[in-house]
Amino acid sequence: MKKFIYYLGIFIVLVSTIILNRVVFSQQNDSKIKAFNNSINQALKGNYQKAIDELINIYKDNSNDYLVNLRLGYLYYLQKNYDESINYYRKAINLTNQKAIEPLLGLTLPIAAKEKWSELEKIYFEVLALDQKNYTANLRLGQMYFNRKEYLKAETYLKQVFDLYPSDYETNLYLGWTYFYLNKKSEARKHFINALMVSENDKSAMEGLKLVK
DSSP: OHHHHHHHHHHHHHHHHHHHHHHHHHHHHHHHHHHHHHHHHHHHTTOHHHHHHHHHHHHTTOTTOHHHHHHHHHHHHHTTOHHHHHHHHHHHHHHTTTOOHHHHHHHHHHHHHTTOHHHHHHHHHHHHHHOTTOHHHHHHHHHHHHHTTOHHHHHHHHHHHHHHOTTOHHHHHHHHHHHHHTTOHHHHHHHHHHHHHHSTTOHHHHHHHHHHO
16 A cells, blocks of 8 residues: 555656646747747837847747747847847857858858858858759859859859749849950840840849940
């Protein structure tokens, strides 16, 4: 009888502990959901510090939550606190074992704002290692090489985008100018016309088209 009571006591303690843990876990999840949504609503109003505070208040219990770190990276970017933005984006990247494109593209925002072009280029290559045909990485690399006057390299990446998104305005505009500087006027003309078809009276495309007529 004593053994029965002893084991019954242990059983009751274990069940109570499990129930308590479930209640605590549920409360933590509820607070995380509420804080995250409150943060989104504050950001929509332009209250970036309040949006950040909502997440910082729950961060101790959610420091390894991907969405929380990703969101803080973006909020600090909006607040122009680029160093903090980079820290949280890198944490989000590590939480995905560097297999997710989303936080890498997020990281490009504060890196570009700090004008760290070599580091930015490296990140885009990391994206392409995961997704060779990624729209953003190919377009931005094409634009970067165009601005460096490395037109053959620019053509390679911009052409990759154009093959998948033939109507894209930015791609057509940059390809138009790329081909202009490569002295491929026929190709340039086609892309300037495309750009104007989707963006009527675009000054840059109109200027380019006049030069290749």
